[in-house]
Structures are given as structure tokens and as C-alpha cells.
Amino acid sequence: MKKTRRGAFTVKGMSISLSFFLFAIVLWVIGYNVLPNKDTHRDLAANPAIESSATNDTAGDVSGGAAATAAATKPFYSVGSGKTLNLNLESGTSTANQGLNFNGYFKGQMVVTVPVGWKVAITYKNSDPMMPHSIGATVFADRTATENFKPAFTGSIPSDFMKGITKTSPATSVSFTADKAGQYALVCGIPGHAVGGMWDELDASASAKAPTIKTPSGVVTVK
Numbered sequence: 001m002k003k004t005r006r007g008a009f010t011v012k013g014m015s016i017s018l019s020f021f022l023f024a025i026v027l028w029v030i031g032y033n034v035l036p037n038k039d040t041h042r043d044l045a046a047n048p049a050i051e052s053s054a055t056n057d058t059a060g061d062v063s064g065g066a067a068a069t070a071a072a073t074k075p076f077y078s079v080g081s082g083k084t085l086n087l088n089l090e091s092g093t094s095t096a097n098q099g100l101n102f103n104g105y106f107k108g109q110m111v112v113t114v115p116v117g118w119k120v121a122i123t124y125k126n127s128d129p130m131m132p133h134s135i136g137a138t139v140f141a142d143r144t145a146t147e148n149f150k151p152a153f154t155g156s157i158p159s160d161f162m163k164g165i166t167k168t169s170p171a172t173s174v175s176f177t178a179d180k181a182g183q184y185a186l187v188c189g190i191p192g193h194a195v196g197g198m199w200d201e202l203d204a205s206a207s208a209k210a211p212t213i214k215t216p217s218g219v220v221t222v223k
């Protein structure tokens, strides 16, 4: 009796399994052939091949790269009307010299030369989150002074020279006419900064025909 029951159970179990198996096949056949297949299957005959992403992206990559390069190399100097040299100087764009720099240049690494009689119009921004900075043009000897900075030209030291501006301040401007030939300096007036190297050179030249900017990268004539 036991044997028979076990045998019957086994046959019955196999029948159930077989039934489910056949049922699953029927469902699959129905699903594959009857249900709309545009969402569930990719019909390679009807749909075009996927475009190569490399081909597709080439133009975008090239223009993006060019734009990024242009932004990175955008000059900070230009000639304005009426013999004016425009300078966009900024602190905080580089951590060189512990942040004590203008556009990354410090200790005279940048030499700005203008022909005598030219106006220099500086727009100055401080992006340094750590400390205030300022800019002014002083006599060359004061490039490492800590106080009593002497202006190179009339108006070449702003009123907030010793106090400076911070990252949240709007850009300031300093304008003057380089009316006497000689060697001068662009200096930060915050006590300790100039002596720490936060200065670059400004020359007023009797022989220069156009402004030039000299940096470790080379000399550029500003046109």
C-alpha cells in the first residue's frame, strides 16, 4: 500500500510539475507572439542601429574644449581708448606664495610696462576666502614696506589700501596716469603682505611704444 501511494504521489507530482512547465511555455509563447513587442523587445530589423556615441559627441567635445581653453587663457590685459592699459587683477585665483599674489604672480614675477603718459586702469577683485587684500602702485622701494606706502603717481593708492577688500566685496578700481618714467611696484597694502612677496613690478618707459606684460611665460605686447 505504501509503495503504491508513494508511486502514485510521485506520478501525481510529476504531472503537476509537467502541467506548470507546459503552462509556462504557453504563457511565454503567448507573451512573445501576441502582446505588443515594441516595448518589450527590440526588433533589430525594424529599428536602426544605435549611433556610435563617439561619433555623436565629437562636435560637442571639440567646441566645449575650445571654449574651456579660451576661458582659461582669456587675457587679463587690454588696451582701452586714449592710451589706456586696462588690467584685470585678482587675488585668490592661485595659492602661490600662500595666496599672496596677483593673478598668481608675486615677488616681481610679473612686470607691467607702459609708455610714459599712458593711463593705467586696474580693476581689482579679491577671491581669497582667507584674508583681505588690496592693490596700489607705489614707489619701487616700498614693494616690501609694511606701512607709509608712498604712491607712485597721483591717485595710485586707493583709500582702502591698508584695509583691503574681501571675497564678498565688489571689485574695486584704481586708475592713474604713469606720467613719470621709472620703476614702480603694484603692491598689496595689507600689513605684512608686501614684505611677504605680494608685489609685482610696474615700469613707466620713455622708450616703449606699447604696453607689455612680462611673466615667466614670456613677454606679451598689449595691442
Ligand SMILES: [Cu+2]
Binding pocket: 100, 132, 133, 134, 188, 189, 190, 193, 198
Ligand atoms: Cu594681500
